[in-house]
Amino acid sequence: MFKRLSIAANINIFIIGLGLVVAMGLGSYQVYRGYQSEKAYVVETIERLIDQDPVIGLALYFGDKALLEAASESLWAIKSLEYLAFYRSGQGLVLEQTRTASGFVPGDFSGLRDSLDAMAVGSHGSSDNLELTFPVFASVDTTRVAPTSRNYQKALEAFRANSSRQLIGHSHIGISLNALRQTMAPMVREVAMYYGAAILALIIVSLLLTRRMTAPLSQLAKVSDDVSAGRLETAFHVKGVGEVRKLATTLNLMIDELNEHRSRMDVDNKLLSLKVEERNEQLWKRNEALNNAISQVKKAENRLRQLAYYDNLTALPNRQLFLEQLETLLRLAERENKQLALFFIDLDNFKRINDSLGHSVGDQLLKAVAERLSKSLRTSDLVAKFTEASGNPSLGVSRLGGDEFTVLLNNVNGADSVAKVAQRIIDAMRETFVIHGHELVVTPSIGIAMYPDDASSVETLLKLADTAMYHAKNAGRNNFAFYSSSMETAGSSRLKMESDLRRALERREIVLHYQPQVNIVTGRIAGAEALIRWQHPEHGMISPAQFIPLAEEMGYIVELGSWVLYEACREGQEMIEMGLELPKISVNVSSLQFNAAFANLVKQVLADTGLAPENLALELTESVIMSNAESSIESLQELKKIGVSLSVDDFGTGYSSLSYLSRFPLDELKIDREFIIELDRPDIRNQQSGLVSAIIAMGKSLDLKLVAEGVDSPEQMAFLRQNGVEIIQGFLFSKPLPIEEFIFFAAERPYTKRLLAVEQTADEAARS
Incomplete structure (x- = not known):
């Protein structure tokens, strides 16, 4: 790793590393000496306090535990003291004290004094604790003052008369070395700060010196790189002495020789290139022009070929x-x-x-x-x-x-x-x-x-x-x-029908028939659906199933659908003005009509005909709504703002789901006639009734009005009534009628009578 570093970096690492080692060694030694001095001072202080206090000796002699405890209070001022005990010769332990919550466990006193002379000081230590035993003396005449008398006055008089001291017992001292080390923390910080400052100063001095010493060498290295890369063509000057200056002189001589050689080579190369360019310039120009011409021709051919034979999209x-x-x-x-x-x-x-x-x-x-x-x-x-x-x-x-x-x-x-x-x-x-x-x-x-x-x-x-x-x-x-071959005749017929259909509106062959929708609970008319019919002059009445798909393929359905919408609103308004009970007119909407402009068309038709929006219901199939759900939601909301009713026509034949239908602002759901018709088939009646019941339940869950199409028998009506369908439409009450017949039919209001007759027929069928 050090081989990749510069000379300055290696010198700095060496000097700073050496300084760190020396600082750590001196600092550690200084801290160690301070620790030993502090420990010796603590031991000396404890020994002095015990030896020089006559009260401790007398209290131990008389066995006065309370006085001994009071006399030793000065010892507890030493923070590292954890344990203190006094033993009287021949009698054993007199006092034992431990610093609160210290956890200090003293050693066996007898074991500590076994091999020692009675006058000797005992010492036993570990990494965490130090235990000492000191002899305790008292200046008392044991022949005159008995230990049991506790005559302190007489003992003190004897002490003043006689300065000789008697060995009374021993003290057992426990010192926590950990606590002692904690007292050294200020000294450790002071030493660390001192040597840290010294190291910092050493780093600064080292960086300055090495930079000054190696700067000329760095400059020479850069010059060498420039020379090898051909970027230096003039002499250079380097600050330095001795070998550095000699090396710089040698490099300058090398640069001069290289420049001279390069100049000769440049002259030779220029002469040679001029000759080659002179000979090849004309040929190159001709080839370039030829290649450009060929490339342009090929591109044009390919483009023309692509445009002529391939679809751009x-x-x-x-x-x-x-x-x-x-x-x-x-x-x-x-x-x-x-x-x-x-x-x-x-x-x-x-x-x-x-x-x-x-x-x-x-x-x-x-x-x-x-x-x-x-x-x-x-x-x-x-x-x-x-x-x-x-x-x-x-x-x-x-x-x-x-x-x-x-x-x-x-x-x-x-x-x-x-x-x-x-x-x-x-x-x-x-x-x-x-x-x-x-x-x-x-x-x-x-x-x-x-x-x-x-x-x-x-x-x-x-x-x-x-x-x-x-x-x-x-x-x-x-x-x-x-x-x-049979398709040829059909093809000719189709062309004829297309031609006739385009002129049908002009000839007024397209008319509207109306089929009533009856409320089977009240017996009153709930509305009428406008159904388109084509009265062909040659072929008679043509079914919408034949000409509606043809109109869609011809692109004629939008115009045809707009006419149906206008005519239904116009005739509906006329019938309402005549006083007929007609709550709404329902109009089917083709998928090609239902676009972004349809809402504006509806608004314009209502304004032109005077029909109130609440009297118009627009019927859209599931496939129309679901073909583009997000766009349909926006279009339906625009229609709802106008105020018209929205109905799902032929429900059950599409692919809509409950989750999708719940997002649309719908008012009505029409059950497709195919489901109603099959209610009369004995082989699938149970299955079909379950399916119709499910459709009814779905409509109710969405809070939609329910209308059943294609109701032709009393049994069908009875089933629908039992399942909560109130409005029906079908041949049971009336087939689709021309407007003149519908006006007469609606004015007569035969629905109540017809409803009673149907109910009687259904009851008779049920009893039989």
């Missing part, structure tokens, strides 16, 4: 590249007599998510879908994709635009293997996407066309796959369908 092959690779694979399949399968994939509900949450969320969702589609396909699935390096088809997924993707399988082994791949894609998409804190669910509708069974050209194959996709979507979404 997902980095997947775009429509152009897909068509090229499909053309290539069709030629290969024709030459090798192989089958191909084309998947046309469209995302369900993507437009609603994109419109309600914004394009940034929609773009991130498309990227996540593209990644999941790619991961769901194995190499063995042979998904075709064009690669620039080889010019041959390889594996991947393509994006045609919007939410449309394609997957191309070559060398397939029949429809079963293709169906397995389609199902794997559907399974992969079931998992929730988390985008910007939103938990989103999108499902694919997949249309499949086969080569050469269905088509042999690129355009036809793509068109047929698109047609199959629409049939998969119409069949319930989150599904796949293989193309069949």
